[in-house]
Amino acid sequence: MKAAVLTVPRNIGDHPLEITEVAEPRPSAGQALLKVRACGVCRTDLHIVEGELKPVRERVIPGHQIVGEVVAALTAELPSGARVGVCWLGGADESCPYCRRGLENLCDSPTFTGYTVDGGYAEYTLARTDFVFPLPENLDDLQAAPLLCAGIIGYRSLRVAGVEKGERVGLFGFGASAHLTLPVLRSWNCEVFVSTRGASHRQLAASMGAAWVGAENDRPPAPLDRAITFAPSGEVVLAALASLRKGGVVAINAIHLDRIPQFDYDRLLWGERQIRSVANMTRSDAREFLQIASEIGLQPKVTVFPLERANEALQAVKNDSIDGAAVIAPSAQ
Ligand SMILES: [Zn+2]
Numbered sequence: 125m126k127a128a129v130l131t132v133p134r135n136i137g138d139h140p141l142e143i144t145e146v147a148e149p150r151p152s153a154g155q156a157l158l159k160v161r162a163c164g165v166c167r168t169d170l171h172i173v174e175g176e177l178k179p180v181r182e183r184v185i186p187g188h189q190i191v192g193e194v195v196a197a198l199t200a201e202l203p204s205g206a207r208v209g210v211c212w213l214g215g216a217d218e219s220c221p222y223c224r225r226g227l228e229n230l231c232d233s234p235t236f237t238g239y240t241v242d243g244g245y246a247e248y249t250l251a252r253t254d255f256v257f258p259l260p261e262n263l264d265d266l267q268a269a270p271l272l273c274a275g276i277i278g279y280r281s282l283r284v285a286g287v288e289k290g291e292r293v294g295l296f297g298f299g300a301s302a303h304l305t306l307p308v309l310r311s312w313n314c315e316v317f318v319s320t321r322g323a324s325h326r327q328l329a330a331s332m333g334a335a336w337v338g339a340e341n342d343r344p345p346a347p348l349d350r351a352i353t354f355a356p357s358g359e360v361v362l363a364a365l366a367s368l369r370k371g372g373v374v375a376i377n378a379i380h381l382d383r384i385p386q387f388d389y390d391r392l393l394w395g396e397r398q399i400r401s402v403a404n405m406t407r408s409d410a411r412e413f414l415q416i417a418s419e420i421g422l423q424p425k426v427t428v429f430p431l432e433r434a435n436e437a438l439q440a441v442k443n444d445s446i447d448g449a450a451v452i453a454p455s456a457q
């Protein structure tokens with residue numbers, strides 16, 4: 125089969141992914157073989173390909189927002205032809221102290237799709253049958269793909285930030301994940317404030333019903349109850365913190381940050397403001413979010429790349445040069 129394979133992480137401009145023929149994977153017990161119909165491109169893939177996340181295998185096929193079709197009949201719930209989603213959390217040991225507390229997102233021995241095991245930048249992939257999700261029928265393959273990480277982890281960020289109905293919520297950055305949280309917030313009657321560089325991202329946010337949009341250094345005109353940051357930048361975390369009311373929460377939706385600059389505790393954090401990170405996801409996040417996405421008819425904005433152009437897709441994510449999400453479709457030309 126054809127796949128995009130990473131052996132040596134380096135700058136995406138040097139095209140670290142090699143598009144090549146590899147053996148088709150064979151499922152073992154508890155796994156499904158999936159034909160990949162679409163795979164979303166996430167910033168985490170970029171961190172893996174460029175080496176900010178340390179390599180854990182000699183070679184890996186990235187990609188963890190997989191819309192796949194079950195190839196071989198396995199169980200009654202997963203008949204041949206069923207359409208399922210695969211996410212970043214591809215497995216958990218279900219025995220560590222975190223799993224036992226229902227915090228499988230913090231599992232001590234997790235499986236991460238497209239990182240600790242091969243992912244979806246390929247024509248076929250494997251997945252644990254207990255870590256796949258049936259997809260809402262009203263979403264096509266390309267639209268379902270970005271829901272599977274950008275969407276689910278965006279949704280988890282709203283929960284980690286403690287968003288309640290009708291609150292004022294700031295989104296700092298407006299890429300793939302943020303643009304999927306905005307309609308969820310609107311469905312909860314929240315007032316959404318979007319601060320982002322890039323005029324086209326601001327236009328998109330305004331067209332989707334943001335109450336206010338501003339550039340990177342503009343401050344929302346009212347104190348925020350919650351803020352979520354999406355950029356891999358510590359400066360942005362401080363900008364979000366500076367926009368909060370007392371008792372407000374900043375949730376950081378990023379697996380890697382450059383650094384958080386030194387900041388004034390008395391002015392920015394005092395008053396029971398909180399900074400929280402958002403780590404991975406749980407299966408119940410996935411199920412809840414996919415249900416909401418189906419109910420509100422979430423329509424992600426996507427740009428499609430064929431598998432041969434996986435490097436370019438990651439470059440586009442790095443440069444923030446597309447609106448919405450990049451999706452790789454192995455069958456696209
Ligand atoms: Zn991701």
Ligand SMILES: [Zn+2]
Pocket residue numbers: 216217218219220221222223224228230231232233
């Ligand atoms: Zn565990």
